[in-house]
Amino acid sequence: MPSDRLSDAGARKLRPRSSTFIVFDTVVKGFGIRVTPAGAKAFVIDYRNRSGRQRRFTIGKYPTWGVAAAREEAKRLLREVGIGNDPVADRNKARDGQTMADLAERYIEEHLPKKRPRSQREDRDLLRLYILPSMRTTKVRDVDHAAVDALHRKITKGGKPTRANAVARLLSKMFNLSIKWGMRADNPCKGIEKNDELPRERYLSNAEIERLWTALEAEQDRESVTAILLAMLTGARLGEVVKSSWDQFDLEQGIWTKPSSHTKQKRIHRVPLTPRALAMLQGLREENPHETMLFPARAKIGTVRPAWERVRAAAGVPDVRFHDLRHSFASLLAGDGVSLLMIGKLLGHTQEKTTARYAHLADQPLRDALKAVDRKLVGGNGS
Secondary structure, eight states, X not given: OOEEOOOHXXXXXXXXXXXXXXXXXXXXXXXXXXXXXXXXXXXXXXXEOTTOOEEXXXXXXXXXXXXXXXXXXXXXXXXXXXXXXXXXXXXXXXXXXXXXXXXXXXXXXIIGGGSOHHHHHHHHHHIIIIIHHHHTTSBGGGOOHHHHHHHHHHHHHTTOHHHHHHHHHHHHHHHHHHHHTTSOSSOTTTTOOXXXXXXXXXXXXXXXXXXXXXXXXXXXXXXXXXXXXHHHHHOOXXXXXXXXXXXXXXXXXXXXXXXXXXSXXXXXXXXXXXXXXXXXXXXXXXXXTTOSBSSTTOOSGGGTHHHHHHHHHXXXXXXXOTHHHHHHHHHHHHHTTOOHHHHHHXXXXXXXXXXXXXXXXXXXXXXHHHHHHHHHHTTTXXX
């Protein structure tokens, strides 16, 4: 096996071969970088434990680990070997004893904070209600495909097929992280057959919209009503509405610029306002000229829910979720012949398939256009 003084530049230049090879360092004996045929690189140490058995311990992947940091870690580990310890045996012992509760704890501490608040709540619920009651004391290395499949089928048979899929997705993410964290070598969730999930399509009819407006006019909580109206008139998510501040709005130009921290797609989203929405905001600003937030008493989504529950009950639409206002906004645009591209821009979609669910709603404008062609082609006699 080749030896050289390892450097970051040298590690970067290493190219894969037909078989795995290691380039050892000339500074620290036993320390080297392993390169697989797929091009993956990782720092390792080779040593003999006190029984004389040859061992190889993986320090970490390159370039996550730089040469200097990996060399210092190699020195530390080799000092452990020198006093009779065995890093490979210690790692295996620690890994073999870790339970699903341990994995869940690490997931919550290290990965969950990277997700949106709503997603964090959903993951915590899935762990608390389904995963931990079933697997809490099971060793991470002992969870197999059959165990995951059994849990998925149990939740499905309980009448919650979408929840079952969510549990499988969460477990798959956790096991992918467990591989990264050295707890096990594979993901037992691979090959789980998910339940079919059809996107919910609930749009308000014209009659329902009229009843909703009547109910909104009668509702006493006027701040929540304004927040609901802003969502209806812009297609915005409730979280975007309640967290909005006046510096996001250009009332002269009629533009709402949502910051990336407030949008699901994590991008700045700039949308024009309808005349009615603009007039409503101008009136709200005149009433509260010194406020920073549009809805200072409604900074959390839950504070609007009570008013929304009363409004939808009064309007006779108890099955309509708040998010269905967003679907209805899009359906009205599609029905008026607005292109899916423009609808996607107004809603802040980043993927075409997300907007594609509204494609069938654009049929009527197309039929009207075809009728116009009919009339022209047959000299005005078409029907």
